[in-house]
Amino acid sequence: MKASILGIGTVTPLGCGIETLLSGLEGTAQPNIVEHTVETAKGGIALPVYTSAAEGLDRFIPRNKLRRIDRFLQMALLSSFHAIEDSGLNLEDRTRIGIVFGTGYGPLQTSFDFLDTLIDDGDKCASPTLFANSVHNSLVSNVSIALKLQGPCLTLTSFEMTSSSVFSTASAWLEEGKVDYVLTGVGDEYCEVRGYSTILSGSENVSAIKPSAFNDCTYLPGEGFVSFLMGKEKGRKAYGSISSIETGSGNPVKPDHSALFLAANGDRSTGCHYDNLQKGKDLTRLYSPLYGGMPAGQGFDVAIAALSLKDGRLYPSPEVSGAEQKQAEPQIREILHSDSIACLQYDDNGNFGLITLSGKD
Amino acid sequence: MSLENExxxxxxxxxxxxxITPEEIKDDDxxxxxxxxxxxxxxxVELVVLLQKHYQVETKDLEESREVFTSVKTLADYVRSKTGAA
Known part of the structure; x- marks a missing residue:
């Protein structure tokens, strides 16, 4: 399996586009963390949220066409446009470009807004637009329409296993020759109900994600979307290839000499599984303090891995975030001695998805 | 506020x-x-929901709906005919 990553687009709390992600990795930019007040039985509780915004989407779609597009879809659309633009490819036959997107939670805000209209106004007055956008697959449908991509399209939802499912499906489509390119993407969004759930899970008074404190609850919700244009060919700006995808439970077998990116995000229920791993400390990195906690977090690590392979550098794990974040200080990038990077994410049952990227053809 | 402006x-x-602002929409646009x-x-479809939700007015007849949905004026006239609103 050798599916090349030809282009990347990101909408993260660091901003839009891979340059903003690189700035975060280099320590010259900090993620946008907005404090929300979550209403609970105990009163309002402050919750820092890693917040993203699809700024600049009107460069690709006129403003008046965006009125029915919710925030989640805006993030997906913008990262998709950026991924194709970043590839530098002139994609003429768009019938041979498929789409595989994934999300842990889907368009949460729209789903709850729709339910509100249903509860408040009855089934006769539930909003048809909100209903249409609350369906998970509306994501790829809208991206297909906006980018005129006419190949097969699919949306996958598998919580923490979402990213491995997406890359596995996209790689299989390319291997089978079903399509020439696949636009892949994963993401999640924040909404008030998720904030409430976070507080209930024990994140009250948490000010910063500490992903390596595996047995502590330091989870803070994040949101964003990351998209990849993938193909069999080694493009001019290729970022490396997906060399293997492994799923299972327990301890995965990491390729020798690989760097290891853990999608640990301060969630104690998954943290214990990372804690049991045999880790080569100097080649292990944790980047969730750049994008926040979310089921689709592994996709953001894949983007960071691709950038690292392209640059031949291994960026340091961000040390602190949230209210404890320091002033931006340039950090020294380490030379990446390995030619592959494995990205690992666990769910709370100990199931894992391991996506390995290689810099070699 | 007039029903049209509402x-x-x-x-x-x-x-x-x-x-677009309410002032930029003419009654017979x-x-x-x-x-x-x-x-x-x-x-x-959203207009059908809007009339039901805010005025409890149903529009089920397709031909009738075409006329009703022509302009803000025809919408307001229809609401008045069904509710007696001013």
């Missing part, structure tokens, strides 16, 4: 129209098509 505000809010404010078929 409808214009509701249309902009519920249909999430951008770059076409709601649909390029000559008017450019609503489309999905907006028509």
């Amino acid at each position: 409808l214009k505000e509701l249309i902009i809010k519920d249909l999430k129209l951008v770059d 076409f709601l649909f098509g390029d000559e008017g404010i450019g609503l489309d078929s999905l907006d028509a």
Whole structure:
């Protein structure tokens, strides 16, 4: 399996586009963390949220066409446009470009807004637009329409296993020759109900994600979307290839000499599984303090891995975030001695998805 | 506020129209098509919901709906005929 990553687009709390992600990795930019007040039985509780915004989407779609597009879809659309633009490819036959997107939670805000209209106004007055956008697959449908991509399209939802499912499906489509390119993407969004759930899970008074404190609850919700244009060919700006995808439970077998990116995000229920791993400390990195906690977090690590392979550098794990974040200080990038990077994410049952990227053809 | 102006505000809010204010919509502007404010078929479904939700007025007859949804004026006249609103 050798599916090349030809282009990347990101909408993260660091901003839009891979340059903003690189700035975060280099320590010259900090993620946008907005404090929300979550209403609970105990009163309002402050919750820092890693917040993203699809700024600049009107460069690709006129403003008046965006009125029915919710925030989640805006993030997906913008990262998709950026991924194709970043590839530098002139994609003429768009019938041979498929789409595989994934999300842990889907368009949460729209789903709850729709339910509100249903509860408040009855089934006769539930909003048809909100209903249409609350369906998970509306994501790829809208991206297909906006980018005129006419190949097969699919949306996958598998919580923490979402990213491995997406890359596995996209790689299989390319291997089978079903399509020439696949636009892949994963993401999640924040909404008030998720904030409430976070507080209930024990994140009250948490000010910063500490992903390596595996047995502590330091989870803070994040949101964003990351998209990849993938193909069999080694493009001019290729970022490396997906060399293997492994799923299972327990301890995965990491390729020798690989760097290891853990999608640990301060969630104690998954943290214990990372804690049991045999880790080569100097080649292990944790980047969730750049994008926040979310089921689709592994996709953001894949983007960071691709950038690292392209640059031949291994960026340091961000040390602190949230209210404890320091002033931006340039950090020294380490030379990446390995030619592959494995990205690992666990769910709370100990199931894992391991996506390995290689810099070699 | 007149019923016409109330409808214009509701249309902009519920249909999430951008770059247009209630003052820019004339009572007899076409709601649909390029000559008017450019609503489309999905907006028509939202208009049905808007009338039901805010005025408890149902529009079930397709032919009747075509006329009712011509402009803000025809919408207001229809609401008045069904509710006796001023």
